[in-house]
Amino acid sequence: MSMKTRCWMFHMFLCLGIVYLKIGVFSSVVALGASIICNKIPGLAPRQRTICQSRPDAIIVIGEGAQMGIDECQFQFKHGRWNCSALGQRTVFGKELKVGSKEAAFTYAIIAAGVAHAITAACTQGKLSDCGCDKDKQGTYSQDEGWKWGGCSADVSYGLGFSKVFVDAREIKQNARTLMNLHNNEVGRKILEKSMRLECNCHGVSGSCTTRTCWTRLPMFRQLGYTLRDRYSRAVHVEPVRATRRKRPTFLKVKKAHSYRKPTETDLVYVERSPNYCEADLVTGSVGTHGRSCNKTAKQTNGCDLLCCGRGYDTHLYSRVWQCNCHFLWCCYVKCNTCRERTEVYTCK
Numbered sequence: 001m002s003m004k005t006r007c008w009m010f011h012m013f014l015c016l017g018i019v020y021l022k023i024g025v026f027s028s029v030v031a032l033g034a035s036i037i038c039n040k041i042p043g044l045a046p047r048q049r050t051i052c053q054s055r056p057d058a059i060i061v062i063g064e065g066a067q068m069g070i071d072e073c074q075f076q077f078k079h080g081r082w083n084c085s086a087l088g089q090r091t092v093f094g095k096e097l098k099v100g101s102k103e104a105a106f107t108y109a110i111i112a113a114g115v116a117h118a119i120t121a122a123c124t125q126g127k128l129s130d131c132g133c134d135k136d137k138q139g140t141y142s143q144d145e146g147w148k149w150g151g152c153s154a155d156v157s158y159g160l161g162f163s164k165v166f167v168d169a170r171e172i173k174q175n176a177r178t179l180m181n182l183h184n185n186e187v188g189r190k191i192l193e194k195s196m197r198l199e200c201n202c203h204g205v206s207g208s209c210t211t212r213t214c215w216t217r218l219p220m221f222r223q224l225g226y227t228l229r230d231r232y233s234r235a236v237h238v239e240p241v242r243a244t245r246r247k248r249p250t251f252l253k254v255k256k257a258h259s260y261r262k263p264t265e266t267d268l269v270y271v272e273r274s275p276n277y278c279e280a281d282l283v284t285g286s287v288g289t290h291g292r293s294c295n296k297t298a299k300q301t302n303g304c305d306l307l308c309c310g311r312g313y314d315t316h317l318y319s320r321v322w323q324c325n326c327h328f329l330w331c332c333y334v335k336c337n338t339c340r341e342r343t344e345v346y347t348c349k
Contacts, residue, residue, distance in 0.1 A: 047169035065118025069111035072225040079302035081277040097285040100271040109188030120159030150213025174248040176240035195219040235268040278309035308348035
């Protein structure tokens, strides 16, 4: 789906959401418009289309959260052979990776976390009609800590629940990949839940802080990206376990002989080993590394030796001329030097 089409859909959803919020009820006209648009969005499961039709205001936020996850994925892997660019613009969640690899595990987790984060933030900001601040954290005291709940605590439970209902609804098959995706979705949400921050304000004479009011706040999404990137580097290879012969898999276990240990709730898991991503391959979701910029001297993943997969690299020379070191002379003249710079850019063959 082209960027122009996505922008058109986004603005249509925005208009529907505004109408919905203003009239306070879901009129038949709005319902009809939402139904038509939701049926045209590619990649939605039947349950997701139902949610889309009933909550056009929420579907806008869901799209923003999914895009936030894709953007963070591309930031975290911008220097690697796989740079998350294959996700593209095909569906609300981007293009699905067909291989059940560590990379797929990361994308599912970060997008599930992105949707939960966006929904929670929208609730706190009053942008959604069915939620607001966390009602369980208003006015009650913590005797041991010496403070009470105040302000507007982010209702992360609502965001996590909404993400689970909507994002997990696309997993309609009964196979090992579905178990993998559902597990990684939950990892993303669990990392968000564990990353919630407590913030407090002091009250008292001359700033004595005799009493404090506190509230919970969402973490910066970049923090979740770094945490999940660390989980990616320690992802666990798993395999399905079937209850009886020829029946669908019921749970995942760590892929080791004579072991039935399950992965932990914050382990990213994968069922297939990653391809090398050196060449373009539609099946694996690889766009290859031909033409990618690399660092000639670096030994990390962005170094030309690793990024170019041994194919070598091309050197491009660029010259830049600009006015520099300008200063004002009395009166009234500005004098500048002419600066020149030559740079070398290396791209994989």
